[in-house]
Amino acid sequence: MPPIYLDYNASTPIDPAVAAAMRPFLLEAFGNPSSGHWASAPAKAALERARDQVAAMLGAAPEEIVFTSGGSESNNLAIKGTFFALKHEKPHIITTTIEHPAVLAPCRFLERLGASVTYLPVDRTGRIDPQDVRRAVTPQTQLISVMHANNEVGTIQPIAEIGAIAREHGIRFHTDAAQSVGKIPTGVDELGVDLLTIAGHKLYAPKGVGALYVRGGLELEPAIHGAGHESGRRAGTESALLAVGLGTACALAADLAPMKGIEALRDRFWQALQDRFGEGVALNGHPTHRLPNTLNVSFVGRIGADILGLLRDVAASTGSACHAGRVELSPVLAAMNVPERIGMGAIRFSLGRHTTADEIDEVVARLATIASA
CATH class of the missing domain: 3.40.640.10 (Type I PLP-dependent aspartate aminotransferase-like (Major domain))
Structure with missing residues (x-):
């Protein structure tokens, strides 16, 4: 792919x-x-x-x-x-x-x-x-x-x-x-x-x-x-x-109708992650008052930057910063009082007009492989 x-x-x-x-x-x-x-x-x-x-x-x-x-x-x-x-x-x-x-x-x-x-x-x-x-x-x-x-x-x-x-x-x-x-x-x-x-x-x-x-x-x-x-x-x-x-x-x-499809893909993504990881994955942000394209999730007990590094050819982001070999919690998650054990595993996936269901499924499959390694 x-x-x-x-x-x-x-x-x-x-x-x-x-x-x-x-x-x-x-x-x-x-x-x-x-x-x-x-x-x-x-x-x-x-x-x-x-x-x-x-x-x-x-x-x-x-x-x-x-x-x-x-x-x-x-x-x-x-x-x-x-x-x-x-x-x-x-x-x-x-x-x-x-x-x-x-x-x-x-x-x-x-x-x-x-x-x-x-x-x-x-x-x-x-x-x-x-x-x-x-x-x-x-x-x-x-x-x-x-x-x-x-x-x-x-x-x-x-x-x-x-x-x-x-x-x-x-x-x-x-x-x-x-x-x-x-x-x-x-x-x-x-x-x-x-x-x-x-x-x-x-x-x-x-x-x-x-x-x-x-x-x-x-x-x-x-x-x-x-x-x-x-x-x-x-x-x-x-x-x-x-x-x-x-x-x-x-x-x-001005036409917001396409966002319905993007939101459906985001929800499909989140449901698939929950099915795969259960309590090992946590949602960051409001469950309903949230942009329809944005999914910020934490892989509990892991380092988000490390997971992202293994997701070859997948462009996403993590708000954590690395200074002198030490990973620091994202300032936004820190302001939200997200526990470090959860927040350090955060990755933001943001979808758009060209995102497909096949791409979402592929990323979930790759994440499952990484988690089991």
């Missing part, structure tokens, strides 16, 4: 329809979208059509979409942009202990500049309690940032409930939706968010492109200063090529 790819949460292949939409912009329509002549017109039209596609997927207005270089830049723009725009005397930010480094690192940076940050804990399934958010609010709170779904275990957070708390207190609310876009509903009004992050390479678009939804009327200090691109919110000549890729991917991702 050819190599098996089960690491879609890390990066997705470019969808053929996305590649086809981008192809004309490699050699044609090369003009600068901000120029005012004949060569710029096709690029400008494509850029704005792509903006419409991203906005439509989110139920937003086109002018609320800012194209960026990816999820990390979008998160930085949301967090730092709010900090510098609001200029609170004693700014306070609320986030969680299981955020992506692209959220945690900006928060730690702003702590060096005088911000105070509350890092809320999660329960054993990786979920936060909205009432913990409410209790953490102070008169100085300027931003709440909670990821929509965790990249490692797939747990989905109660974003709409948190959004209601943020609105009640007049606080900006940001969610990193890099993992959830195209997998579960991400309408910005239903979620109650003011800022939302998209990463292109998580939804079958190229790497190097993303977007930030910015609710109309919100002021952000740009992270990149220069000319007034993206309505003054992100300087730098726009790439029609990359925008077209993201726009096409978002148009495809």
